[in-house]
Amino acid sequence: MNRTTLVDRIWERHLVEPGETDLIYIDLHLLHEVSSPQAFEALRSAGRVVRRPDLCVATADHQVPTLIDGGGGAPAVDAGGARQLLLQAGNCREAGIELHPLGSPGQGIVHVIGPQMGLTQPGMTIVCGDSHTATHGAFGAIAFGIGTSEVEHVLATQTLRTARPRTMAVTVEGTVRPGVTAKDLVLAVIARAGTRAGVGTLVEFRGAAIRALSMEGRMTVCNMAVEAGARSGLIAPDDTTFRYLEGRERSPRGRLWERALDHWRTLRSDDDAVFDREVTVDVSAIAPQVSWGTNPGQTTSVDAAVPDPSGMADPAERNAAERALEYMGLTPGTAMRDIPIDIVFIGSCTNSRMEDLRAAAEVLRGRRIASSVRALVVPGSALVKRQAEAEGLDRVFTAAGFEWRSPGCSMCVGINGDTVAPGLRCASTSNRNFEGRQGPGARTHLVSPETAAATALAGHLAAADDLV
Numbered sequence: 001m002n003r004t005t006l007v008d009r010i011w012e013r014h015l016v017e018p019g020e021t022d023l024i025y026i027d028l029h030l031l032h033e034v035s036s037p038q039a040f041e042a043l044r045s046a047g048r049v050v051r052r053p054d055l056c057v058a059t060a061d062h063q064v065p066t067l068i069d070g071g072g073g074a075p076a077v078d079a080g081g082a083r084q085l086l087l088q089a090g091n092c093r094e095a096g097i098e099l100h101p102l103g104s105p106g107q108g109i110v111h112v113i114g115p116q117m118g119l120t121q122p123g124m125t126i127v128c129g130d131s132h133t134a135t136h137g138a139f140g141a142i143a144f145g146i147g148t149s150e151v152e153h154v155l156a157t158q159t160l161r162t163a164r165p166r167t168m169a170v171t172v173e174g175t176v177r178p179g180v181t182a183k184d185l186v187l188a189v190i191a192r193a194g195t196r197a198g199v200g201t202l203v204e205f206r207g208a209a210i211r212a213l214s215m216e217g218r219m220t221v222c223n224m225a226v227e228a229g230a231r232s233g234l235i236a237p238d239d240t241t242f243r244y245l246e247g248r249e250r251s252p253r254g255r256l257w258e259r260a261l262d263h264w265r266t267l268r269s270d271d272d273a274v275f276d277r278e279v280t281v282d283v284s285a286i287a288p289q290v291s292w293g294t295n296p297g298q299t300t301s302v303d304a305a306v307p308d309p310s311g312m313a314d315p316a317e318r319n320a321a322e323r324a325l326e327y328m329g330l331t332p333g334t335a336m337r338d339i340p341i342d343i344v345f346i347g348s349c350t351n352s353r354m355e356d357l358r359a360a361a362e363v364l365r366g367r368r369i370a371s372s373v374r375a376l377v378v379p380g381s382a383l384v385k386r387q388a389e390a391e392g393l394d395r396v397f398t399a400a401g402f403e404w405r406s407p408g409c410s411m412c413v414g415i416n417g418d419t420v421a422p423g424l425r426c427a428s429t430s431n432r433n434f435e436g437r438q439g440p441g442a443r444t445h446l447v448s449p450e451t452a453a454a455t456a457l458a459g460h461l462a463a464a465d466d467l468v
């Protein structure tokens, strides 16, 4: 057979029992404090134990405050959060699961620590009770979010009963212009394809523009596959992947590394592979992207203006745009660069890795943010924080007027004390601009780290290029 997709190839290797819904084996189960306590509770009431604690890794990320500096055991901002963190600690201790709690050197956003430790590897099946598990697909793994009852099932059996995903190929052609990042690329793809384009599918991103991306960039792209409605995204591994993984803490070593490489090199779709859907997007002409609405597909170029819903042919699209503009407090025809910004947030599992911080710091070096702006940068993990400090990036950020925080989901989700006040406008490197996402009444514009930095300096939406 030479028409197999990468997704089917990995699926076949993990199939325990085919059926209307397949039973598949799970190689890695990641856990965070929000979506796991109930699953452990259910497991306990059923009198069952965790079958493979050695294949589970947990971290505290959603509820952790980012204003502490590794104090260890510092409380969450509210009683609910504190309780989840406590339950997580107890559950992991009891089950013998590796936990990276608040204040520990391995702590961080679950989708940042997996790859950085070398836990996330090509060809694996990876699940987590979190929709942005798609991030791990950047390594050529099948990685997707699951619900709480599925978390329980995986804890109990190390398998998951789930339908085989339909497949979709998103081929991204062209060479992006200087200053255009992975974030811009994926926002442009979602803006063109729509937030429902991938529904029910597992998307393989491929094409010259994807191959050219670093692993960090690929993670940004796969992270946002779920914002196109997909179950997940993945990218076939190549030398960029292998270079990233070589020598990481949990990567195979010596002869095992060679054997892993031999296997990993087979992980690709056949040239004639048949996908359920195929879309091709050319990104050679795109500029930095900014969202103007309340879903990630409502995105345009920083060079453009707020669109006019009355010009939209599709009534549903027009309706959604009208509502979005009302919530966002925007008027059609306003140049994107004329939109003033109150808060800038650099962080989240989309854009909080070293490469993101370096890129933003490069824009900020030797400059000061506008006096009207409050800006914060939240490294994705304790390791990213240490590395950034070793490179002096923290000083670049603080000298520019940014707050330098401790790792966590922070203002991406606003359940940890970091929120955007009602009516305020935030340029954010996160992945969701839904109503109320960053706090009740908060207005979110999704951007790349470079655009976030330039916007902080200008006080209004701006591209890094504007500053030269």
Ligand SMILES: CC(C)[C@H](C(=O)O)[C@@H](O)C(=O)O
Pocket (backbone or CB within 6 Å): 034, 035, 062, 129, 130, 131, 132, 145, 413
């Ligand atoms: C809290 C968690 C379950 C949720 C998710 O599934 O994605 C969160 O991470 C998010 O980004 O909205």
Ligand code: SF4
Pocket (backbone or CB within 6 Å): 061, 062, 109, 111, 130, 132, 348, 349, 350, 408, 409, 412, 413, 430, 431
């Ligand atoms: S950073 Fe945001 S998107 Fe990512 S896991 Fe945390 S809350 Fe979800």
